[in-house]
Amino acid sequence: METDKYISRLVEENVYHISDYRDDSFYLIIGENKAILFDTGMGTGDLKKYIGSLTNKDVEVVISHAHWDHIMQVNQFEKVYMNHKDIEIIKIFKMDIKYDHFLDIKDGDILDIGGRKLEVIEVPGHTPGSIVLLDNKYKLLFSGDAIGAGHTWMQLPGCLPLSSYLESLHKLAKRSNEFEKIYNGHLAQRNGIPVPREYLFDLIKAVEKVISGELMGEPYPYGNFGGLYVNYGMATLVYNPQNIK
Template sequence: MKSNEYASMLVEDGVHHISDYRGDSFYLIFGDNKAILFDTGMGNGDLKGYIKNLTDKEVEVIISHAHWDHIMQANQFEKVYMNHKDIEIIKLFNMNIDYTNFLDIRDGEIIDLGKRKLEIIEVPGHTPGSTVLLDKDNKLLFSGDAIGAGHTWMQLPGCLPLTQYLESLYRLSKRSNEFEKIYHGHLAGTDFKPFPREYLFDLIKAVEKVISGELVGEPYPYGNFGGLYVTYGMATLVYNPQNVK
């Protein structure tokens, strides 16, 4: 796939998975009245035009977090929501994103699409403003990278300490009876299959065991940010040993 191309497939009733040339995942979620595009990927094509081929409904954008592979085409759209805690991430990485018109979005807000409601849940950790969407009626969670995509990256500049991240995970776990599938930010990495909710509990155990010292990681061989990694069940946690507590 070229950098200006996109591909999509229907993964749930009223939910299109869209991927760009790097295999990044974003989701077009439909209601009767409008649609939400959750993240905008890293391609350099006409994403807005591509979306218009999928729906004639009004489309608003929600950014899960302000890393390149989730935000780079956001400026093609008129109405973009992002937790403003992540503005510091845009600044930290000196990203060429105009965020001046981004609307803030906060924990507990409900987005009514018409016969489909999405609840905003903040899960700070991967970034300070990481946000997930809960579709309670359909038992779906759209998570970006807030709880990882097979490998949960907590070694990046701007990540919160693991102790703070654990509090976010505990809080999300209290809602786990409200979702059965987790559609994360890099679905190609899990053969285009969402995680079951049990993945969240494996991730919690991995974080707990690193904090307690029960698990000590090995050097992480991928990416440019180093770190150590541990595995527990379905979850692989990558972390900075200087940013645990």
Template sequence: MEKNEYVSTLVEPKVWHISDYRNDSMYLIEGEKESVLFDTGMGEGDLRFFVENITKNPLKVIISHAHWDHIMQIDQFDEVYMNHKDFKILEIFGMNIKTDRIKDVKDGEILELGDRKLEVIEVPGHTPGSIVVLDKENKLLFSGDALGAGHTWLQLPGCLPLTSYLQSLYKLRERIDEFEKIYNGHLSQCNMTPYSSDYLLDLIKAVEKVVSGELKGEPYPYGNFGGFYVTYGKATLVYNPDNIR
């Protein structure tokens, strides 16, 4: 796939998965009156044109977190939201993203799309301002990288300590009866199959066992940021051993 190309797949009624050349995952969630684009990937094409060929509704863009593979091309859109705690991530990685037009979005905010409601839940850990979006009526959770995509990365610069991340996961566990499918930020790495909600429980166990010392990681062989990894059930946790508490 060329850098300026996108591909869409209908994964749920009125929910499209959109991928770019790096297989980053974006989700177009359509309501009766408005639509939300969750993340904007890292492609270099005309994403707005692509999306507007799928939905004619007024469009809001919600960014799950400020890493480069989820936030590029936001300048193509008029209404963009992201938790402002992640401005710190833009600074850490020296990303040339204009922040003056990014509106803040916080825990508990409800996006009314007409016949569909999306709730924003803050899940800090992967980044300070990571959010997920819950479609309670349809039992769907859109997680960005807050719950990872096969491998949950907590070893990057700017990640919170594992003990802080664990509190975020506990908060999300309180809502586990409200979602059945988890659509993450790199769905192709999961063979285009969303996680079931019990993935969250496996991830919690992985974090708990690293924090307690019950699980000891091995050097992580992928990416440029090092770290160690452990696996528990369906979840693989990648972490920095110097950033546990």
């Protein structure tokens, strides 16, 4: 397995989807003045050099959340933004990440890269500091794992209770007329195709029905963190039954 290889493809105007050996998804969004790299995956290669082969613009990194499959190789870059609430996640999983130079990023911040503006929206749940980037000019949402991919993991150490996560989802739903496609952190789970905004509404229903007791989960057979899972429409929600309210 070549852990140092990266693959990219142009998925939107001036937007590259990049994947590594684990099929983690991260995105290079290129503006007129600079570019944003949203997440850095967990490959072992020279990611900075690879990104340089795709653009000659200055590149700034924005981390969607601090899980290992979204933040490795981040130390190759000088300017990095991450919501500081997720420093606790780095500590929980004891990752060898140097974060002292990370710039805090929070709800309502605007990243103006020239001809394109990306708005930061905090969606705490999967982690305390999970963020998404809204590109309302092109009707795109870059979501990391904040609203999941094929499966939304809410059973991990550091996840907020489902009731708190539901508040985040409702907040994002109020902005749903501003995006049509959701580019998540594991696009391979959807055969490389972004999910429509309706996925968000299915996920909200799944969370609501678990909280109310209308849906009862079955043991989740994947990964090392246990949990239960339910399906609703396009969404699969994985959760810790001890962390609902």
